[in-house]
Amino acid sequence: MAASTMRFSPATYNGGSRGPQRVSPATALRLGSTQNAAVFSVTRTISSRARISSISQCSSSSSSSSVTSAAMINKASGKVIDGKSVAKQIQEKIATEISRMKESIGVVPGLAVILAGNREDSVAYVRNKKIACESVGINSKSYEVHLAEEVSEQEVLEHIKGFNDDPSVHGILVQLPLPPHMNQQNVLNAIQIEKDVDGFNPLNIGLLAMKDREPLFVPCTAKACIELLHRYDVPIKGKRVVVVGRSNIVGLPTALLLQREDATVSIVHSRTENPEEITREADVVIAAVGRPNMVKGSWIKPNAVVIDVGVTKVEDAKKRRGYRYDGDVCFEEVNKIASAITPVPRGVGPMTIAMLLSNTLVAAKRAHNFK
Amino acid sequence: MAASTMRFSPATYNGGSRGPQRVSPATALRLGSTQNAAVFSVTRTISSRARISSISQCSSSSSSSSVTSAAMINKASGKVIDGKSVAKQIQEKIATEISRMKESIGVVPGLAVILAGNREDSVAYVRNKKIACESVGINSKSYEVHLAEEVSEQEVLEHIKGFNDDPSVHGILVQLPLPPHMNQQNVLNAIQIEKDVDGFNPLNIGLLAMKDREPLFVPCTAKACIELLHRYDVPIKGKRVVVVGRSNIVGLPTALLLQREDATVSIVHSRTENPEEITREADVVIAAVGRPNMVKGSWIKPNAVVIDVGVTKVEDAKKRRGYRYDGDVCFEEVNKIASAITPVPRGVGPMTIAMLLSNTLVAAKRAHNFK
CATH class of the missing domain: 3.40.50.10860 (Leucine Dehydrogenase, chain A, domain 1)
Known part of the structure; x- marks a missing residue:
């Protein structure tokens, strides 16, 4: 493309679309170190309360810079990117196209x-x-x-x-x-x-x-991320983008797609020596690790745009159902620094499904040479 | 692998191995903007004297930082990585292996x-x-x-x-x-x-x-670069590596191979807004653009390691044959800042040919299931 x-x-x-993959907590703690760890959607229940507090709560890293700290104090909340609403619009267009195809060629x-x-x-x-x-x-x-x-x-x-x-x-x-x-x-x-x-x-x-x-299909989550950036008029060309995580199904294809769009792409992963510092240089951050709340406010440059691909089920006694879903990004902190951010849920997730539908339509059109 | x-x-x-590709001067002036421009080996004669002085001479960019300027003044020359000598050692091993195969299975x-x-x-x-x-x-x-x-x-x-x-x-x-x-x-x-x-x-x-x-073959120039880093004990894992250029035949496979080696890789290209600043963050720089002397001293962090893939034939009246070969890196400047650097010629070039021989041996061994 x-x-x-x-x-x-x-x-x-x-x-x-690809569903969640379960990873052991030990594996998930390493930043995308295996294909399984770095999936876009990690569903697991963290049963140890100690682990919950150490992993899933948002707290600024001690190394947060004065720049970002100041930004955190002074800045109002960033724009929340509404993936669910965009996905709905896309699905409506897909439905129209499918009707047209059915009527035209059956x-x-x-x-x-x-x-x-x-x-x-x-x-x-x-x-x-x-x-x-x-x-x-x-x-x-x-x-x-x-x-x-x-x-x-x-x-x-x-x-x-x-x-x-x-x-x-x-x-x-x-x-x-x-x-x-x-x-x-x-x-x-x-x-x-x-x-x-x-x-x-x-x-x-x-x-x-x-x-x-040209690829036959762009993997869904990669395309979901970039489509959200386009829809919200976020500049990509020439900009610095950091992809956190290098899984075959999210981090890698997202980085490759961003490169096609002329971004200057860096991939941060479990072996990266200074992930916070590098991520803080980015105009756009894509977090795709499967480690809840790993990306803190101190990782983000003021007014950067943040796309959170992670979805982890975390025990939460305060919720009626006993759990909640957390992203890879500490939303409360990062929302004060970023100019825009996707929420979890209602961010990348619904877009990923919309992209699966779109790819299926593309495949059908191609098979029948339908324009 | x-x-x-x-x-x-x-x-x-x-x-x-892949030979040189001729590009128009206008194309070569854009940093790897097309597949042809970003080849590892661009052979062309720059006939305009004005162009020679603007392209092929080394002069620090005005934006060079005080850090690198100080380093340029104070530091002795870095180690020169002897690609020709390493290639010779590798070829000797290949020759031994080929003799063994011939004797064993004919x-x-x-x-x-x-x-x-x-x-x-x-x-x-x-x-x-x-x-x-x-x-x-x-x-x-x-x-x-x-x-x-x-x-x-x-x-x-x-x-x-x-x-x-x-x-x-x-x-x-x-x-x-x-x-x-x-x-x-x-x-x-x-x-x-x-x-x-x-x-x-x-x-x-x-x-x-x-x-x-696992790929069947690692593209030769990519492998040549990484093999030189290994031979000179340059750490890669976790380190920041900037690949300048994103051609299908050098920049891309080199970045992918470095990623396999757990480097934190960024690709800088013609659309990158601040290539000098980003390159200056790197512990290792791979220059693969085909634009002579583009990478100045001010692009390099003190003690970084620099691999110069470019080879461009440049008119030079002082040489008896009337031309010389320049790399993408301004050797005189960068050699004072980097801890190690490949020369042009006698750097990546001979290693690339050694890797072609090695790949051919690998293919033959695989075809005959010879260990």
Whole structure:
């Protein structure tokens, strides 16, 4: 996708969605050190109260600069980027496009979703995707596969093969994480690249990385982040952007997409020696680690824009349901310093689902050469 | 290639080589703004004296900081990284490995080189590669194809197909740039990925980019840079590295490889608003733009390490042959500030050829399952 065509139009932009991955607290404490740790959406309940206080509460780092401290004191709250509302607008346009396609050529986009096991979070994610598909007119219901936790890799591969061969299926999504006895790479590689609406195929990632090449699909969360920046007229070209986290499914593709948009991109990760200092240089910060409230006010340059991809379920006795969702960014602190920030929830999450719908529409249009 | 096995061993490391690409002076003046501009090796003669003085002479930028100015005055010259000598050691090891393979299984690695046209620089590069192949025992002579400038793309594709099908050919290299009537992507895509010793296939680039995935070959110049850093015990893990230039063949793969080595990587390019300031934050600078002497002393943090990938032929009446080769880095200035620096020539260039030989050996070993 050329930089010049990156702004949203239903025909060109891409999305995709991948559900949460569970990581051990020890793993999550390391900043994106494994593929699993650096996912955009980490759902886990932190059961130790000590851990809750050490991880999930917002408090300024002792090294916060006087500049940012002053900003924190003097500045009113930044603009909150309303991902849910933007996602709604996008879904409406997608629904219109799908109606037009159905009327013109009688084709309804089909999205197959394969879920193995009964993880509470995965089940919830799949349900949300299904609801979103229905709301825009994508047929997901006919291609829903819910398998037992102990299903063999071979059986999952056979389902994928069936969907690869089915011309009424335009997108295939395997809900991650897969049960531990399966080889995730094998399974994802089996998805035909033209139907890989998540865009995680290495060929697609290579095409995303290279100048003058075009990926088939832009991974959904990456596109969700950049689309929010565009919608809120945040300059990207030439600006310094720091992506915190380097997972294959969020940090890496987001950095590659930002590079295509002519940002000056730095990736901060678990081995970075001075993440706070580097992040504070950025005009735009994308936090995609899966460690709640890790990015404090002292990490942010005054008037920077902050996109928070993390979603972690954190125990909270004050809530009626007993938990809340926290992002990677300490919202209360950062909101006083940033010029704009996405909330959690209602920020990147709904946009990610909108991008999945969009990618499925793109796949269907491409398969039928429908403009 | 896992980070833990990145240090050189003849069995595991990769190289590749791609000759120079000619760019117009106007293009070269923009910092890596197109794929052609940001190649590692730009050969052109700057004929205007005015241009020579504005481009190719070293003079500190007016915005040089007092820190670097002080360092420039006080510091003795940094260590010069001897790429030629390291390349020689590597070639000796490769030659030993090739002898062992030949004795054990009777196989000699074969490298096919396809050259279309008679560009002086391309002809010279191909000649150098051929000499290097002969010196280590790689058979390149039997698979040399030199075609006329006006050859059809179809004919080039047929040669590639022939080499793809020939089991005695383990690596295929198409000398760039191709004549302008050919589609470079089509031609490069035709090379079987197992024989793409340059590693420019987008699938290979995706595998290089992704965590927990392994590329078949690491593009040669990227590997040449990192190998020099390893050989000189320059720390990479956690350190800030700035790659200046984002070409598909040098800047991008070098940044991706550094990221695999746990560096904190930033890419500076033609659209970057403050390249000097950002580059001055780096512990290691990789300059890969193809613009002679662009990186001044004021761009470099005291004691940083500087790898200069650029090679530009510049008119020089004082030289008997009438020209000299300049790098992207103003050597005289930067050498006073950096702790170590590669020269031009005798820096990255010879290492790049060594990596091509190494990649060809890797391809042959892999094809014959020889350890």
